[in-house]
Amino acid sequence: MTRTRKPGVSRRATLAMMGAGAVSFATPWVARAQAKTIKVGMPTILSGRVAQLGTSSRNGVMLEVEKVNAAGGLAGRQIEMVIRDSKGQPQEAARVARELVNTDGCEILIDAEASSGAFAVHEVARDLGVLCLHTNSETSALTADPKQHIPNAFRTARQGVHDSIVGGSYAATIAKAKGLKKWATCSPDYAYGRDTTAEYVTYLKRFAPDIEIISESWPKLFQPDYTEVVTKILQAKPQALYSCLWGGDLTSYIDQANIYALFSQMEVFAVNMADYTALTVVKNLPKGIHSGNRYIKTYPATPENAAWGDAYKAKYNEYPTNWSWENATAIMLLAEASKKANSADGKKIAEALRGLKIKSPFGADGTVTMRAEDQTLVGYAIGWGTTIPQEPYVPQVQAGDWKTIFELEAEWKKSKGYT
Amino acid sequence: MDLDALTGCLASSACLVTQTTSGFIIGMLLFLVAVGLTLIFGVLKVVNFSHGAFYMFGAYFAMTAYQFSGSFALAMLCGAAGTAILGLIFERIFMSRVYGADVLMQLLVCYAFVLIFDDVVRMIWGPEFKSMGMPAAFQVAPLFIAGGVVPPYYLLLIGVALAAAMILGLGLARTRIGKVIRAAAHNPGMVSALGINTGLIYGGVFALGGMLAGLAGALAAPVRSLTPGMGFSVLIESFIVTVIGGMGSILGALIGALLIGLIRSFGSLGFPLFTEGLMYLFMVIVLVSRPTGLFGKEVA
Numbered sequence: 001m002t003r004t005r006k007p008g009v010s011r012r013a014t015l016a017m018m019g020a021g022a023v024s025f026a027t028p029w030v031a032r033a034q035a036k037t038i039k040v041g042m043p044t045i046l047s048g049r050v051a052q053l054g055t056s057s058r059n060g061v062m063l064e065v066e067k068v069n070a071a072g073g074l075a076g077r078q079i080e081m082v083i084r085d086s087k088g089q090p091q092e093a094a095r096v097a098r099e100l101v102n103t104d105g106c107e108i109l110i111d112a113e114a115s116s117g118a119f120a121v122h123e124v125a126r127d128l129g130v131l132c133l134h135t136n137s138e139t140s141a142l143t144a145d146p147k148q149h150i151p152n153a154f155r156t157a158r159q160g161v162h163d164s165i166v167g168g169s170y171a172a173t174i175a176k177a178k179g180l181k182k183w184a185t186c187s188p189d190y191a192y193g194r195d196t197t198a199e200y201v202t203y204l205k206r207f208a209p210d211i212e213i214i215s216e217s218w219p220k221l222f223q224p225d226y227t228e229v230v231t232k233i234l235q236a237k238p239q240a241l242y243s244c245l246w247g248g249d250l251t252s253y254i255d256q257a258n259i260y261a262l263f264s265q266m267e268v269f270a271v272n273m274a275d276y277t278a279l280t281v282v283k284n285l286p287k288g289i290h291s292g293n294r295y296i297k298t299y300p301a302t303p304e305n306a307a308w309g310d311a312y313k314a315k316y317n318e319y320p321t322n323w324s325w326e327n328a329t330a331i332m333l334l335a336e337a338s339k340k341a342n343s344a345d346g347k348k349i350a351e352a353l354r355g356l357k358i359k360s361p362f363g364a365d366g367t368v369t370m371r372a373e374d375q376t377l378v379g380y381a382i383g384w385g386t387t388i389p390q391e392p393y394v395p396q397v398q399a400g401d402w403k404t405i406f407e408l409e410a411e412w413k414k415s416k417g418y419t
Numbered sequence: 420m421d422l423d424a425l426t427g428c429l430a431s432s433a434c435l436v437t438q439t440t441s442g443f444i445i446g447m448l449l450f451l452v453a454v455g456l457t458l459i460f461g462v463l464k465v466v467n468f469s470h471g472a473f474y475m476f477g478a479y480f481a482m483t484a485y486q487f488s489g490s491f492a493l494a495m496l497c498g499a500a501g502t503a504i505l506g507l508i509f510e511r512i513f514m515s516r517v518y519g520a521d522v523l524m525q526l527l528v529c530y531a532f533v534l535i536f537d538d539v540v541r542m543i544w545g546p547e548f549k550s551m552g553m554p555a556a557f558q559v560a561p562l563f564i565a566g567g568v569v570p571p572y573y574l575l576l577i578g579v580a581l582a583a584a585m586i587l588g589l590g591l592a593r594t595r596i597g598k599v600i601r602a603a604a605h606n607p608g609m610v611s612a613l614g615i616n617t618g619l620i621y622g623g624v625f626a627l628g629g630m631l632a633g634l635a636g637a638l639a640a641p642v643r644s645l646t647p648g649m650g651f652s653v654l655i656e657s658f659i660v661t662v663i664g665g666m667g668s669i670l671g672a673l674i675g676a677l678l679i680g681l682i683r684s685f686g687s688l689g690f691p692l693f694t695e696g697l698m699y700l701f702m703v704i705v706l707v708s709r710p711t712g713l714f715g716k717e718v719a
Binding site: 051052055216217218220222223224225227228229230231232234235247248249251252255256258259260261277281282283284 | 424428434437438441442444445448546547548549550551552553557558560561568570571572573639641642643644646649652653683684686687688691692694695
């Protein structure tokens with residue numbers, strides 16, 4: 001009878017591994033520094049109702065990682081992305097993030113979680129001291145609140161308060177021009193909906209003090225039917241309506257409000273309308289809905305932005321989302337900071353990131369800046385415009401003014417006791 | 420709380436008409452889902468926890484048929500017929516095996532299929548939300564009845580649902596098949612002993628329940644966004660409806676669904692922050708005062 005090898009690890013391989021293990025244990029830092037690749041961990045939402053956004057985050061990252069790797073990687077080390085599903089649950093996001101660093105040996109984290117998960121990952125970053133880039137959470141407090149501040153965490157996403165300032169001032173201009181005094185709001189009943197609406201109304205009233213909110217509706221998140229909300233708003237007869245419904249909720253709302261001819265009876269301001277996921281899905285998009293830019297390839301109207309949007313579409317067969325550009329920006333910043341520091345070390349990259357200004361297709365003036373004081377992205381393209389039912393969907397975007405944003409943001413921070 | 424808005428609305432005919440029709444719209448779609456649920460429970464004694472999936476499939480079938488044919492009528496037909504066939508297959512292959520088992524086992528099988536069906540939809544149609552779009556025929560200005568706003572599409576929707584309720588009610592009460600179904604609900608052993616194929620009846624009832632939910636999904640498709648998992652929230656409300664109306668009662672499902680619809684439409688005026696709560700509160704009151712539901716004694 002011939003001896004057959006048992007499946008599993010052979011004695012020789014075991015010895016070799018033990019030897020290698022001994023060497024790396026003896027000199028761990030040398031082994032790490034000479035490693036060819038650098039692992040970057042990324043918890044994001046790849047299943048459940050908002051999986052589409054998580055996938056678009058991954059796509060945004062991979063599109064840029066390929067370019068960085070082709071150009072030599074981070075200080076000569078190729079980036080290896082380790083992307084895990086958090087299912088959109090904060091505790092799962094925290095667990096995954098910890099595991100990515102401790103078990104998988106990731107040296108940098110891209111936190112592509114929604115706000116709920118981002119605060120959980122933030123605590124992991126605080127604990128482990130690993131370089132962490134928040135790419136999706138727009139909740140202002142994440143970087144504005146000094147209690148949250150840690151030297152190794154950055155945000156490469158929009159910030160809620162920026163959007164509210166620009167949205168409020170845009171709406172106030174139109175309100176004054178058209179005499180829109182009576183307003184209604186309709187937003188989803190959870191932290192994002194409540195906070196965003198409150199901030200928006202604050203700035204709307206600041207720029208146009210004689211505005212009055214005559215009706216508020218708070219439908220549940222993911223509510224299938226909005227009929228009672230639609231008719232309630234029709235009863236109140238406001239001149240304008242603000243909503244921060246998003247995704248499938250927004251498209252349902254539009255379909256249901258459409259057959260009541262709601263859009264012909266008032267001006268509608270829907271901050272999340274101008275995102276391709278919503279624009280391409282609605283079949284009978286009414287003309288003239290006011291929206292903030294989330295991601296559209298025609299704003300900023302530069303060849304770089306159009307080329308980026310087209311390259312994404314060519315590769316993934318769909319248009320990028322707001323989360324796509326925010327994640328792509330994280331990789332662009334990482335690459336540039338690593339070049340400047342001439343290192344792939346997290347601490348050195350963090351040092352280089354503070355105050356770093358890079359060329360970007362998504363910048364209001366062709367550049368974006370990682371502001372040093374609170375480590376959050378500024379200078380990105382931000383504006384409002386009205387939608388039409390076919391490409392380019394938002395033909396003219398009125399740009400937000402960053403000077404005003406900075407002034408009012410500083411004032412807001414003071415009022416919150418942040419500075 | 421905003422009682423002024425509520426009393427103001429009750430005093431104006433325009434508001435009354437608008438909110439009442441809005442309540443009927445919400446209620447009628449709920450009724451179509453809930454009546455299948457209650458019918459299946461009444462005859463098969465199974466709580467079909469996966470019932471929301473048929474609503475979802477109805478909507479997706481309708482959207483696909485509409486995209487290929489452009490015909491709204493065909494879309495409705497496909498939504499209803501497709502889910503009927505699906506219901507029949509599901510009942511014969513899977514549900515029929517757990518009739519004797521305990522409730523926990525039935526719930527587990529149903530819940531497993533909630534997840535499986537959601538994933539099947541995700542594989543076929545993709546994870547992102549879809550919209551069917553309103554057929555051109557209904558893209559018209561809303562009607563004004565006594566000053567109230569009523570979209571024509573919703574009139575159709577209410578009409579179809581009412582017709583379904585009447586056909587179902589009369590069918591069960593007056594026809595031979597209806598009598599057999601009622602007998603099977605009462606005493607399946609005796610019906611079987613009389614030489615009637617109870618398996619066929621069970622399959623048929625399940626298919627009918629699935630078809631009604633599918634029809635609801637198809638009718639909702641032009642106005643609601645389609646996502647995997649869309650059946651779940653509808654299912655929860657349908658349970659509330661059946662609990663209020665009484666498990667197994669068709670009239671109960673109709674009344675329960677309309678009450679829920681009206682609570683939502685008027686509640687959102689008077690209690691904007693407590694509309695959801697109002698619904699559950701009503702359920703609690705009914706359960707405490709009549710544990711069998713409003714029409715619980717009737718056997719379908």
